[in-house]
Amino acid sequence: MHNFEKVFDIKNHSEFKKQCLDIYNFQYQNNMVYQNYCNMICEDPTNVNEINKIPFLPISFFKTKKILSTDNFEKVFYSSGTTTNSRSKHFISSLKLYQKSFINNFKLNYSDITQYTILALLPSYYDNKGSSLIYMIEKLIKLTKSKESGFFLDDYHNLSKKLIELDTKKERKTILIGVPYALLDLIDFNQFQLNNTIIMETGGMKGRRKEMVRTELHEKLKRGFGISKIHSEYGMTELLSQAYSKGDGIFKTPSWMKVIIRDINDAQNLDFNKKSGAINIIDLANYNSCSFIATDDMGKYINDDEFELIGRVDNSDVRGCNLLI
Numbered sequence: 001m002h003n004f005e006k007v008f009d010i011k012n013h014s015e016f017k018k019q020c021l022d023i024y025n026f027q028y029q030n031n032m033v034y035q036n037y038c039n040m041i042c043e044d045p046t047n048v049n050e051i052n053k054i055p056f057l058p059i060s061f062f063k064t065k066k067i068l069s070t071d072n073f074e075k076v077f078y079s080s081g082t083t084t085n086s087r088s089k090h091f092i093s094s095l096k097l098y099q100k101s102f103i104n105n106f107k108l109n110y111s112d113i114t115q116y117t118i119l120a121l122l123p124s125y126y127d128n129k130g131s132s133l134i135y136m137i138e139k140l141i142k143l144t145k146s147k148e149s150g151f152f153l154d155d156y157h158n159l160s161k162k163l164i165e166l167d168t169k170k171e172r173k174t175i176l177i178g179v180p181y182a183l184l185d186l187i188d189f190n191q192f193q194l195n196n197t198i199i200m201e202t203g204g205m206k207g208r209r210k211e212m213v214r215t216e217l218h219e220k221l222k223r224g225f226g227i228s229k230i231h232s233e234y235g236m237t238e239l240l241s242q243a244y245s246k247g248d249g250i251f252k253t254p255s256w257m258k259v260i261i262r263d264i265n266d267a268q269n270l271d272f273n274k275k276s277g278a279i280n281i282i283d284l285a286n287y288n289s290c291s292f293i294a295t296d297d298m299g300k301y302i303n304d305d306e307f308e309l310i311g312r313v314d315n316s317d318v319r320g321c322n323l324l325i
Contacts, residue, residue, distance in 0.1 A: 021051075027291060077135070080124060088238055105241060136242075176199050183221055201217070217230075236295070298311045
């Protein structure tokens with residue numbers, strides 16, 4: 001049996017490749033939905049020996065199938081959506097694994113969490129009791145050990161006061177993480193001039209405002225908060241790992257997560273990483289569900305650890321945590 005926590009210790013490409021192939025074989029043998037899919041599209045699924053030969057499961061399968069590589073699960077995360085039929089479901093057999101993934105990843109990008117106060121402005125997610133994002137932020141808030149950390153729904157008056165007050169304190173930085181439409185509502189309510197605060201958007205307008213391109217959104221937020229960069233978090237219900245951008249639209253993945261670009265007209269063509277195309281994600285923290293997912297997002301390959309998000313594949317529905325059109 002594979003020790004899944006080893007995925008967080010990956011040091012180089014050959015270790016990543018070995019873990020990928022081990023996990024592929026485990027999931028092929030134990031995840032019947034994935035096995036059937038591999039059998040359908042792969043000439044010899046039992047003899048995959050290169051990463052770019054691994055079949056990637058279309059993300060839409062999470063809406064209709066139980067994607068699980070073990071018998072038991074602790075929790076189900078649901079995507080936001082208007083009907084239960086159109087919501088993705090991610091069966092989680094180890095919450096400990098999810099926590100290890102997002103805590104390690106936060107530390108890699110932002111150092112020790114006890115140096116921060118986290119304020120969350122995620123009203124539409126907060127209504128979804130099965131949101132993986134809310135689960136993550138609740139745990140991170142607790143780990144800050146700051147009594148100032150917490151959720152704000154639409155109390156923009158008190159949130160404004162709190163942001164201005166915390167921004168003057170030098171012993172901790174503040175992170176305000178929010179869904180874009182709520183961040184825009186906040187700067188409509190009040191304009192800021194912040195010096196010691198990170199503003200991080202989680203993507204998508206959730207139907208509350210017109211979708212806008214990232215550069216336009218970030219320009220508005222930079223002006224409204226009086227800062228020079230807007231950070232972004234890229235995650236989704238179907239993944240246990242996130243990618244972060246610190247303000248230039250370039251997302252960085254941790255060592256156990258990789259983005260591969262596929263040809264939009266030929267889903268099996270993964271050999272043209274220097275161009276843009278649709279995004280396939282390898283998330284080795286998804287050990288007990290499926291680690292190889294073909295998303296509906298469009299992106300551009302930068303290098304093995306970085307990618308740029310450029311929109312959505314045409315005709316795919318605009319989803320909860322995916323970033324902007």
